[in-house]
Amino acid sequence: MAKEYWRWKEYNWRDEKRDWRDGKVITGGVDVGSVSSQAVIMVDGEIYAFSNMRTGSNSPDSAVNAMNWALEETGISMDDFDFIVGTGYGRVNVPYADKAITEIACHARGGNYMYGPTVRTILDMGGQDCKAILCDERGKVTNFLMNDKCAAGTGRGMEVFADLLNVSIEEVGDLSLDVEEEPPPVSSTCVVFAKSEASQLLRDGWSRSRVLAAYCSAMAHRVFSLLERVGVQKDFAITGGIAKNTGVVSRLEKELGLTALQPRHDTQIAGALGAALFATTLVEKGKGRKKSQTAVTG
Amino acid sequence: MITVGIDAGAKNIKITFLKDGEVIATGISPSGFDQNAASEALMNETLAKVGLTHSDVDVICSTGAGRKVVPGAKHVLTEVSAMARGSLFLRPDVRTVIDVGAEEGRAIRCNEAGKVEDFAVNEKCAAGSGAFTEAMARALEVSLEELGKLSLTSSASVPMNAQCAVFAESEVISLLHASTPKQDIAKAIHDAIASRIMSMCRRVGINPAIMLVGGVARNVGFVQSLRTAMEEEVFVPDNPEFVGSLGAALIAADREVETATA
Amino acid sequence: MKANYGYMDGSGDYFITIDTDKCVECETRACVAACPANLFVIEEDDWDDLVALIAQDKRKSVKYDCAPCKPVTDRPPLPCMAECPFDAIEHSW
Structure with missing residues (x-):
């Protein structure tokens, strides 16, 4: 197998x-x-x-x-x-x-415990969904938005890319940062179309790192627009599996102009x-x- | 007068040669990696088929996603105008044209003169396009043709929860694991895409007669599901994938006549 | 709480926002009857408030379910928004 x-x-x-x-x-x-x-x-x-x-x-x-x-x-x-x-x-x-x-x-509630009561925006990037949550100092939700309809912007989208490029999911982030200059993001939002776009880029001679960089920044942008809809407030934190993907996190932080809080525990829990x-x-x-x-x- | 319509789609390039209002040749080839070269090759191949040369062609008109890179095109048309023109040529009483291609779907409402009154497009998301059925056929491990036929043998209605093609693929696999008959899954797939197309049609408003064009119209399972959802007759022309290139060739001819009489 | 139900996909953003702080005051629950696609249900949320929400099985298809109320050309007032006595409902598209 x-x-x-x-x-x-x-x-x-x-x-x-x-x-x-x-x-x-x-x-x-x-x-x-x-x-x-x-x-x-x-x-x-x-x-x-x-x-x-x-x-x-x-x-x-x-x-x-x-x-x-x-x-x-x-x-x-x-x-x-x-x-x-x-x-x-x-x-x-x-x-x-x-x-x-x-x-x-x-x-x-978990984010409030993990990051402390100053956290106002929690982005949870899960395997099949992406949630943007605003909460108060007690960890009570004031605004939320969840996207579980579309694979773009979820761990699932990243898995499709990891599989396409034969890269293990844990290495995607670091590999995507191993580029001399930032390529333009993949233009298709839809994972199905982005995958064809990536195959074309590989045929054009792009390295795997460069393709991953283009995809990670597309994903960061996608998540950014989700956050924009709820209105990001400081402090900001990321939970879920993708929080471990430095390629997406660093690009998202750059776009937001905010640094995500460091967790006290594993972000997936x-x-x-x-x-x-x-x-x-x-x-x-x-x-x-x-x-x-x-x-x-x- | 000989006019040529080229529909450079996301997956295939289609070409139609029109001589004085009659189709004299058609051709299709994969868009491939270099759409420009592919349309050139298809043009030469089709010319050879009917024993013509480049100089016999009065005008070339392009449409489709890759319409801007078609070599030698004098007119560049949107798919909406080309599809509407082509459909009304085939059936003058058509008022609603539904086009489902490899990477997009559209619903067009036009008046008796063939003028487009309203349209809605669904692109940039694989759900609601041929890419969706293709991905599902892969998950079911059947060909697209089989997928359509399988669907006709089912009368069950299994709901599909996922809208996204990526998630729907996993859902199809779980349905298989749960021993759901393949034909019922096939029908669920076509019902899902038909309901998306239906909602787009409702947005533009549906007037009969309804014609379904584009490559996905070849899928008998989808046609069946769409007819059921629509509760109306849906006409499918003999060569649904050539309606865009036909429309382009027709418009090219219309414009030549206009220029000549102006 | 502003609860956004719906999704974003490649074709755009489709969200129905319900402001539960306003909604919790409501006694008529007019949205439930107003929606021809039966999108609204009244349920207890995580903080034990009885509020309107979009039915779980409709959240991934709001663009499609709302289509009949949103024709391309002439856009009449949406029945859910028109009937809500607290102006608690918004559509993002």
């Missing part, structure tokens, strides 16, 4: 400095996206463990797998949770969640993190599970 260049690595993490048994409130957030799924476990409102995996063909299984991987070696069992919130595209299919909240609200934060608030409001009645699913 041919190498699949769009594949990225899966991983999990846990805080080895703390013991969850010392905590009082244990909450979970799981974000089942169209491409990747994350689970976050919080102990007393601080991240304790998380996982990041590819979403399989079945949302409930992906939700279970992501949570099991985050739980791995922590000694926490499903019975220990006070509340779990599901979010993302597959949020209604999380078998063990107590509530489903949209990814818009969760990203704002923002949604799951927000979900876990909502769960924590709900427990604080006395809406948590009565632990003895909790059924374990999955």
Whole structure:
């Protein structure tokens, strides 16, 4: 089988400095996206463990797998949770969640925690969508816009290019910056047409770096116009998989004339993190599970 | 008088030779990487086919996405005027022309004199053009021709959620994984593109008779879906991909006559 | 909150914006009946406010669904905007 260049690595993490048994409130957030799924476990409102995996063909299984991987070696069992919130595209299919909240609200909440209360604009560039979210100092959404109809400006568009050029998705950004001068952006917005345009550029003798530079700047411009529609305010932050693509991020920052905040955690977990934060608030409001009645699913 | 219409499309170049109001030859070839060279070659090939030389041609008129680079063109026309002229020549009662090409779709409303009253174009997005059906055929691993025929054998209506060609490709693959019959997926694909074309038509307003032209009109599955969505008869000419070049050749002839009588 | 439902694609921007701060005040919910394409539904949002939103399955096709209300030549007032008592609805195209 041919190498699949769009594949990225899966991983999990846990805080080895703390013991969850010392905590009082244990909450979970799981974000089942169209491409990747994350689970976050919080102990007393601080991240304790998380996982990041590819979403399989079945949302409930992906939700279970992501949570099991985050739980791995922590000694926490499903019975220990006070509340779990599901979010993302597959949020209604999380078998063990107590509530489903949209990814818009969760990203704002997660972004507020991850970047601090000064963050006003959160751009989430996911695998199959792109969201521009404005929020207040409490992480409550004031304006949002989500584009999940068109592959342009999403991770999916980038995957198509990575595959076309036989470059692994993690290397796209750095490779696109390896050009002597910035080429004009790819002119087609539509991924299908941009792909034909790129094939033509390769035939014209363009290097892979140059083609990627042209595509990354087209994508940056696309995302810029999405942000313009909601009206960017400082501070600005980027979450989601594409936040790791330096080729798009640096070009977008240049176009915006703003520098994105540096995250305290992995940018892909923002949604799951927000979900876990909502769960924590709900427990604080006395809406948590009565632990003895909790059924374990999955 | 011999006039030539060249329709330099995104995927194919089409040529029509017109002698005193009669089509004497047509030709088609891929646009390739060098559209200029491709139209030159197609011109020479078609000339040879009918035993003519360059000097026998009175005037060349170009249209299509690559119309500005067609060598020797005296007139350069938009697709809208060419398609309208060509369609009304084939069927004088046509008032709505729907053109679906490789990379764009358009709906044109015209009056009884063939004058364009209104039109809507969908380009720059593969959904709603031939590129969409092509990508879906690839995902289903069937030829375009098979895709059309398969669709006719289905009476199911499976909804397609994705609008974007890239996302629709993944959806087709998930439908296959879920063991949805191929013919039902084929029909879903054509229903999806037909509904996009329909909405464009509603924007311009539909008056019968309706004619469907452009390469995608060859796709019997799409035609069927469009007829169902339209709830009206949709006429498809014998050579739908040549209507643009025919229109261009006709307009070239019209203009020669106008100049001569002016 | 300004909620933008719709999308951008190669052909343009197609968004319906609902200002939920205004919408939450509404008792008539006239938009639901006004829209011939049934785009509007009334649901609880993430902050437990009952507001109008664009139905999930219509968000990727607003350009197509709204087409009958937006003919090319003569553009009558859009029924959803005309009926909304709080001027909470906007269209971007």
